[in-house]
Structure formats: structure tokens, C-alpha cells
Amino acid sequence: MMDNTKRRRPRQKRSQRRVASILDAAAELLEEVGYRALTTNAIAAKAGTSIGSIYQFFPNKNAVVAEVVRGFRNQLDLILDQVLTVDLARQSVTRLVDVLVDSLEGLAAATPGFGSIFTGSKFGGSAEEQALELEKDIIEPLSDLLAQAYPNVSDEQRRLCMLVVTETTKVLMSRAAVEDRETQRKIRQELKRMLGLYLASHFEAPRRRGTRSRKSKK
Amino acid sequence: MMDNTKRRRPRQKRSQRRVASILDAAAELLEEVGYRALTTNAIAAKAGTSIGSIYQFFPNKNAVVAEVVRGFRNQLDLILDQVLTVDLARQSVTRLVDVLVDSLEGLAAATPGFGSIFTGSKFGGSAEEQALELEKDIIEPLSDLLAQAYPNVSDEQRRLCMLVVTETTKVLMSRAAVEDRETQRKIRQELKRMLGLYLASHFEAPRRRGTRSRKSKK
DNA sequence: TCAGGATGTGAATTAGTGCTCACATTATTA
DNA sequence: TAATAATGTGAGCACTAATTCACATCCTGA
Numbered sequence: 001m002m003d004n005t006k007r008r009r010p011r012q013k014r015s016q017r018r019v020a021s022i023l024d025a026a027a028e029l030l031e032e033v034g035y036r037a038l039t040t041n042a043i044a045a046k047a048g049t050s051i052g053s054i055y056q057f058f059p060n061k062n063a064v065v066a067e068v069v070r071g072f073r074n075q076l077d078l079i080l081d082q083v084l085t086v087d088l089a090r091q092s093v094t095r096l097v098d099v100l101v102d103s104l105e106g107l108a109a110a111t112p113g114f115g116s117i118f119t120g121s122k123f124g125g126s127a128e129e130q131a132l133e134l135e136k137d138i139i140e141p142l143s144d145l146l147a148q149a150y151p152n153v154s155d156e157q158r159r160l161c162m163l164v165v166t167e168t169t170k171v172l173m174s175r176a177a178v179e180d181r182e183t184q185r186k187i188r189q190e191l192k193r194m195l196g197l198y199l200a201s202h203f204e205a206p207r208r209r210g211t212r213s214r215k216s217k218k
Numbered sequence: 219m220m221d222n223t224k225r226r227r228p229r230q231k232r233s234q235r236r237v238a239s240i241l242d243a244a245a246e247l248l249e250e251v252g253y254r255a256l257t258t259n260a261i262a263a264k265a266g267t268s269i270g271s272i273y274q275f276f277p278n279k280n281a282v283v284a285e286v287v288r289g290f291r292n293q294l295d296l297i298l299d300q301v302l303t304v305d306l307a308r309q310s311v312t313r314l315v316d317v318l319v320d321s322l323e324g325l326a327a328a329t330p331g332f333g334s335i336f337t338g339s340k341f342g343g344s345a346e347e348q349a350l351e352l353e354k355d356i357i358e359p360l361s362d363l364l365a366q367a368y369p370n371v372s373d374e375q376r377r378l379c380m381l382v383v384t385e386t387t388k389v390l391m392s393r394a395a396v397e398d399r400e401t402q403r404k405i406r407q408e409l410k411r412m413l414g415l416y417l418a419s420h421f422e423a424p425r426r427r428g429t430r431s432r433k434s435k436k
Numbered sequence: 437t438c439a440g441g442a443t444g445t446g447a448a449t450t451a452g453t454g455c456t457c458a459c460a461t462t463a464t465t466a
Numbered sequence: 467t468a469a470t471a472a473t474g475t476g477a478g479c480a481c482t483a484a485t486t487c488a489c490a491t492c493c494t495g496a
Contacts, residue, residue: 171389198412
């Protein structure tokens, strides 16, 4: 029950276009109705094709979602690479949080379905794996940055903080999503404030001075 | 498709016992498998009865869950009444958060299914309503307390804070639930720390007066 | 005691959804 | 052009899960 290669790979332009429209349809439906209400029939209808065509190229529904998430990961990685810099981390964790939240918000606004995936969880099979990877794509660079900028904080504490930060960000951005624009902004503002205070309480000890990081302790 | 009284009310002791065992079974299954995987057949089997009997007294599956949640609300109200005092709120919001988190943790530990309901969401119909009421049962007394103790904070800001606090508490306690005991404790500790800092940043302006309060914070 | 209401039962009904398959159509290649 | 491979289709199968219903059994009041 996995994403094996038991299915054909699209060789002609025709089928490649079809696969793309299937993925687009899936992403849009994810945005509109969420993962739980996502059905293969709806995907086919929205993509203007038949269920059979989906199964021509995907072993099962989950594989379609997994592929969509894979696309999201690429976009996210691109943005985070650009935005999460050691320099920023050393400046202040507060700014780091602001940038992270804004990046995620921007991506969610520009990418149908992204919010639904980032926010939600409890997919099964390979989609679940991809969603976990997407989370790692955020946690790991962030964690590395903090490790470099604040080497006096233990690995375990840093891991705990990352858990808190991601989980909190997920719910609050998800909660914001159902509110009007103004409330959304306010919720994000509170999120930034809270995470800023929290992270600062763990990561502001060593004065950001020399660019040279000290060796780890504990 | 609601919780109306289209179904019989249990009049004999026999049926009252049966209804109780149905509710117990539902609560336990909620704890074991969660709401999504909860089936009427499983409830009937666990309660040692037949599906028909469930529908003798409940119009649908959702109504069973709604009734379970109603029970949780009663327990929660009892505890919160006892624990959330104006005195405490005036002492410090930090302590207030600690007490709230500990109370919820205690209830979750003692009541099968409570965590699953408090944490989760996205039930449908009347169960959804009850779950929202349960949330209000937390937010409202807490909000009232803060309004009394810190009247300089605007209603809107207070409402925003309550949203942040409840959502954050829900996810992190839910995330903690799948970890080992020690990690659970650590996550709760971080939750308290974060909420404490956050609330203090909004609610610590007016110095506590008439009430004698000792503060033994770190 | 016994009639009628209350309760108990579980096979059958209903309905939604993932997925397969036999067949149709289109593209590529020799 | 004709053979072969690639692709497209959608009715129908398989499975699950909520809910109903006709019938059986139990309880209570007169």
C-alpha cells in the first residue's frame, strides 16, 4: 500500500498535461474542502478527466496527495533558503519568528492547498510521510540556525522549542484561516508576539557580538 | 439531523443502565481510537449490546458523542469553578495558566476520551456544538477573571488572548499525549512558560493591590 | 394474570468512496 | 499504412459504516 512504481509514467505531452491538471485539481480541492472530504471522483471531475486516468499514473489517492505535498516542499525550501540566514538568527529570534511566519503566510496565500496541508495532519501512507518531511523542512534549517547563533542552548531544549514553535504556528495559522483578513492579521501578530517572547526566553542569553560562535556546552 | 427528542427516553432501570454503558463505551473508544475511527458497531460491541439499542435512545452517532461531551462539560465546570478564582488571577497570570493547564491535564488523565474531545475538533452536528460549548466553558470564566483583575485591557484584546491560549493549549496537550510521560511533562512545562510570558505581556500592567499575594517566581 | 408499552436484536437497507477492468481512442514507430 | 504502445473512459465491484425495521422479549400497572 505504498507509492511504488506500479503505475505508468506519463510519456506523452498529453498525459503529462493530464497529470499536471490532476495535481492542480487535487491542490485546489484540498484548499476548498480539505483532506478528509477529498475524493478521487471529485479530483477527476475537477481535472476534467475520468477516475481511470488518475489510476493510470497514481497507485492510489494518497499518492496524488503525496505528490502535491512534494511540490509544496520544493516551493517552501526555495523560500526558506532565501529567508532564513544565520545573520538574521543572530540579530534576534524575534525577527526570525516574524520572517518565518510571514513566509509561511505568503506561501499559504499564493498556493492553493498549502495551508490545508501544513495545518492539517493525519493523512495516511505516503502523504503523511511527505507532510512530516515538510515539517522537517522548516524545523531543521531553523534549528541549525539557532544552534549556530546560540550554541549554549542544549540540543534537547532546542528540539522542544522547535516542537512548540511548529505546533503553535500550525494551529494559529489554521485558526486564522477561517477569519476575516483583519482578524487574521491580528492573530498572526499575537502569534509572533508569543513565539518571540517564548524563544527570546530561551535563546537570548549570549550577547550577539562577535561573529565567531563559541563551542558547545552541556 | 439533530439531537431532537425523536427517540425514546429510557424509563426503566434496565435501559438506563444500557444507556450509561453505551456512553461509557463511546468515551472509552474515543480515548482508544479517536473520533474519526469511532463506529456505532464498535460502541455496541464494547457496550455489550446491539446497534439497534443505540438507536433506541439516540437519533444518530453524533448524538451519542454529544451526550458524552455534555458529561465532560459538567466535570470541567465543577473543577474550574473550584480552581479559577479572582484571587488567583490577581496574584499573577502565570499562576493562573499553571493552574489551568494542570486542571486540564488532571481531567484528561482521569477521564477516558476527554483529551480526545478537548483536543480534537471537526465533529459534526450536535457534538460539534457541545465541543464548542466546552471551549466556552473554559474561555468565559477565564476571560471574566482577567477582566476583573485587569480592567485596563480591552475586550477585544482579551478575546484574542483567549483564542490564542485555548488553541495553543489544545495542540500542545494533544501533541504531548502521544509522547512518553517525561516528554509530556516537559511539553506542558514549555506550554506554561510560553503562555505565562505571553499573557504577562498583556496583563501585568496594573499592580496588584488590596489582595495580599506572595510571588515566588523564578 | 395479562395486555400493552418499553426494550432488545441483528439482518437488511442505504449510501459513499476507493479502485479495477474490459474496452475505446490516440500517438508513435517502422 | 498498419502494428504496437500509450492513454482515456466510466460502469461496476468491493468494502465500510450509518441507520432502519420487523420481530422477539421483558416489564409494569390495572
